[in-house]
Amino acid sequence: MSVTDELVAANESFAASFTGGGLPGPPSRHVAVVACMDARLDVYRVLGLGDGEAHVIRNAGGVVTDDVLRSLTISQRKLGTTEVVLLHHSKCGMATFDDDEFVAELTADSGQPPEWAPGAFTDTEQDVRESLALVRDCPFLPHTDAVRGFVYDVDTGALAEVA
Numbered sequence: 001m002s003v004t005d006e007l008v009a010a011n012e013s014f015a016a017s018f019t020g021g022g023l024p025g026p027p028s029r030h031v032a033v034v035a036c037m038d039a040r041l042d043v044y045r046v047l048g049l050g051d052g053e054a055h056v057i058r059n060a061g062g063v064v065t066d067d068v069l070r071s072l073t074i075s076q077r078k079l080g081t082t083e084v085v086l087l088h089h090s091k092c093g094m095a096t097f098d099d100d101e102f103v104a105e106l107t108a109d110s111g112q113p114p115e116w117a118p119g120a121f122t123d124t125e126q127d128v129r130e131s132l133a134l135v136r137d138c139p140f141l142p143h144t145d146a147v148r149g150f151v152y153d154v155d156t157g158a159l160a161e162v163a
Contacts, residue, residue, distance in 0.1 A: 023051060027075075028053050029053040030080055030081050031055075031081055031082075034068055037062075040154045055071070063127075064134040083148075084148075085149075086132060086148070086149035088128050088131075090153045095124060132148075135147050149161070
């Protein structure tokens with residue numbers, strides 16, 4: 001049995017006792033979270049969120065890409081969010097390699113460079129600061145006053161706000 005088969009089987013148990021139907025599409029806490037995809041980061045537990053309370057947008061590194069800005073714009077303009085939380089974490093894999101080297105590796109393996117930037121970084125807090133600036137400066141986001149960034153410590157479970 002593959003891992004995907006195991007996940008589908010787990011869903012059968014989940015669906016059999018599911019009681020969360022009927023939640024509205026807009027998140028009840030009016031917040032969107034941009035977080036890393038790291039498996040050690042359970043965004044809902046870390047932030048005390050329940051089903052239907054927040055939009056959670058995840059990618060490698062929690063990097064603010066054009067697609068993240070697209071999702072935040074839809075979240076704010078069409079689904080009523082007014083706050084943004086950026087959530088990076090300690091010991092992130094994105095701090096373990098260099099963009100140029102990775103692009104060269106991909107190009108050598110595939111014969112073409114990717115159309116996207118990997119978004120690696122060496123300083124997690126500085127990347128949060130740059131991400132905060134990208135969100136605050138996005139002309140399509142009407143709510144940029146309540147944008148805050150944090151680093152989650154994967155060893156202690158604590159959040160540290162980045163000024």
